[in-house]
Amino acid sequence: MVPCDRDTICRTITPGRTPHTAESHYTHKMSFRCDALDHDGDGTISQSDFDQAARTLITAFDQIPASPKGKALIDGAQHYWTRLAELADADQDGRITQPEFVAAAARHLRDNQQE
Ligand SMILES: [Ca+2]
Numbered sequence: 001m002v003p004c005d006r007d008t009i010c011r012t013i014t015p016g017r018t019p020h021t022a023e024s025h026y027t028h029k030m031s032f033r034c035d036a037l038d039h040d041g042d043g044t045i046s047q048s049d050f051d052q053a054a055r056t057l058i059t060a061f062d063q064i065p066a067s068p069k070g071k072a073l074i075d076g077a078q079h080y081w082t083r084l085a086e087l088a089d090a091d092q093d094g095r096i097t098q099p100e101f102v103a104a105a106a107r108h109l110r111d112n113q114q115e
Protein backbone atom coordinates (compact mmCIF):
# COMPACT_ATOMS: atom_id res chain seq x y z
CA MET A 1 0.00 0.00 0.00
CA VAL A 2 1.22 3.43 -0.94
CA PRO A 3 -0.05 6.09 1.45
CA CYS A 4 -1.18 9.29 -0.18
CA ASP A 5 -0.61 12.82 1.09
CA ARG A 6 -4.16 12.95 2.41
CA ASP A 7 -3.33 10.02 4.70
CA THR A 8 -1.21 12.21 6.92
CA ILE A 9 -4.12 14.60 7.35
CA CYS A 10 -6.60 11.78 8.03
CA ARG A 11 -4.37 10.18 10.66
CA THR A 12 -3.95 13.54 12.34
CA ILE A 13 -7.70 14.11 12.43
CA THR A 14 -8.67 10.49 13.15
CA PRO A 15 -5.88 8.60 14.95
CA GLY A 16 -5.93 4.86 14.23
CA ARG A 17 -7.66 5.31 10.88
CA THR A 18 -6.69 2.87 8.15
CA PRO A 19 -4.20 4.54 5.81
CA HIS A 20 -5.42 5.56 2.37
CA THR A 21 -3.91 3.70 -0.51
CA ALA A 22 -3.13 5.47 -3.75
CA GLU A 23 -6.17 3.66 -5.21
CA SER A 24 -8.55 4.77 -2.47
CA HIS A 25 -7.19 8.31 -2.72
CA TYR A 26 -7.86 8.29 -6.48
CA THR A 27 -11.39 6.97 -5.90
CA HIS A 28 -12.01 9.70 -3.32
CA LYS A 29 -10.64 12.36 -5.67
CA MET A 30 -12.83 11.17 -8.56
CA SER A 31 -15.88 11.01 -6.28
CA PHE A 32 -15.24 14.64 -5.36
CA ARG A 33 -15.05 15.57 -9.06
CA CYS A 34 -18.28 13.69 -9.71
CA ASP A 35 -19.97 15.68 -6.93
CA ALA A 36 -18.65 18.91 -8.48
CA LEU A 37 -20.37 18.08 -11.79
CA ASP A 38 -23.65 17.22 -10.03
CA HIS A 39 -24.97 20.75 -10.34
CA ASP A 40 -28.48 20.03 -9.00
CA GLY A 41 -27.23 17.78 -6.21
CA ASP A 42 -29.44 14.77 -7.03
CA GLY A 43 -26.51 12.35 -6.70
CA THR A 44 -26.01 11.69 -10.41
CA ILE A 45 -24.61 13.59 -13.38
CA SER A 46 -27.03 14.21 -16.25
CA GLN A 47 -27.51 16.53 -19.19
CA SER A 48 -29.58 18.74 -16.89
CA ASP A 49 -26.50 19.41 -14.73
CA PHE A 50 -24.57 20.62 -17.77
CA ASP A 51 -27.50 22.73 -18.97
CA GLN A 52 -27.80 24.35 -15.55
CA ALA A 53 -24.06 24.95 -15.31
CA ALA A 54 -24.04 26.59 -18.76
CA ARG A 55 -27.00 28.82 -17.83
CA THR A 56 -25.30 29.79 -14.57
CA LEU A 57 -22.21 30.84 -16.53
CA ILE A 58 -24.32 32.71 -19.08
CA THR A 59 -25.97 34.68 -16.29
CA ALA A 60 -22.65 35.28 -14.51
CA PHE A 61 -21.20 36.79 -17.67
CA ASP A 62 -24.28 38.93 -18.38
CA GLN A 63 -25.16 37.01 -21.51
CA ILE A 64 -28.46 35.61 -22.72
CA PRO A 65 -28.86 32.04 -24.02
CA ALA A 66 -29.75 33.32 -27.50
CA SER A 67 -26.56 35.40 -27.82
CA PRO A 68 -23.62 33.94 -29.77
CA LYS A 69 -21.62 33.45 -26.56
CA GLY A 70 -24.64 32.00 -24.81
CA LYS A 71 -25.26 29.56 -27.65
CA ALA A 72 -21.56 28.61 -27.65
CA LEU A 73 -21.70 27.85 -23.93
CA ILE A 74 -24.85 25.76 -24.29
CA ASP A 75 -23.40 23.90 -27.29
CA GLY A 76 -20.12 23.33 -25.42
CA ALA A 77 -21.95 21.99 -22.37
CA GLN A 78 -24.02 19.68 -24.62
CA HIS A 79 -20.87 18.38 -26.32
CA TYR A 80 -19.14 17.86 -22.97
CA TRP A 81 -22.16 15.93 -21.64
CA THR A 82 -22.44 13.76 -24.76
CA ARG A 83 -18.76 12.84 -24.66
CA LEU A 84 -18.79 12.18 -20.90
CA ALA A 85 -21.92 10.02 -21.23
CA GLU A 86 -20.26 7.98 -23.99
CA LEU A 87 -17.34 7.32 -21.66
CA ALA A 88 -19.06 6.87 -18.33
CA ASP A 89 -22.80 6.08 -18.60
CA ALA A 90 -22.27 2.33 -18.57
CA ASP A 91 -25.96 1.38 -18.44
CA GLN A 92 -26.95 4.20 -20.82
CA ASP A 93 -29.79 5.43 -18.64
CA GLY A 94 -28.90 9.09 -19.17
CA ARG A 95 -27.43 9.45 -15.70
CA ILE A 96 -23.88 8.93 -14.55
CA THR A 97 -23.71 7.56 -11.03
CA GLN A 98 -20.67 8.02 -8.85
CA PRO A 99 -19.57 4.36 -9.33
CA GLU A 100 -19.93 4.75 -13.12
CA PHE A 101 -17.90 7.98 -13.04
CA VAL A 102 -15.15 6.52 -10.85
CA ALA A 103 -14.97 3.33 -12.96
CA ALA A 104 -14.70 5.35 -16.17
CA ALA A 105 -11.99 7.56 -14.69
CA ALA A 106 -10.05 4.50 -13.49
CA ARG A 107 -10.37 2.90 -16.97
CA HIS A 108 -9.12 6.10 -18.57
CA LEU A 109 -6.18 6.29 -16.16
CA ARG A 110 -5.32 2.61 -16.73
CA ASP A 111 -5.54 2.99 -20.53
CA ASN A 112 -3.27 6.05 -20.44
CA GLN A 113 -0.71 4.25 -18.28
CA GLN A 114 -0.54 1.36 -20.77
CA GLU A 115 0.24 3.64 -23.71
CA1 LIG B 1 -27.45 15.90 -10.99
Ligand SMILES: [Ca+2]
Nearest residue numbers: 089091093095
Ligand atom coordinates in the same frame (compact mmCIF):
# COMPACT_ATOMS: atom_id res chain seq x y z
CA1 LIG C 1 -25.97 5.32 -15.84
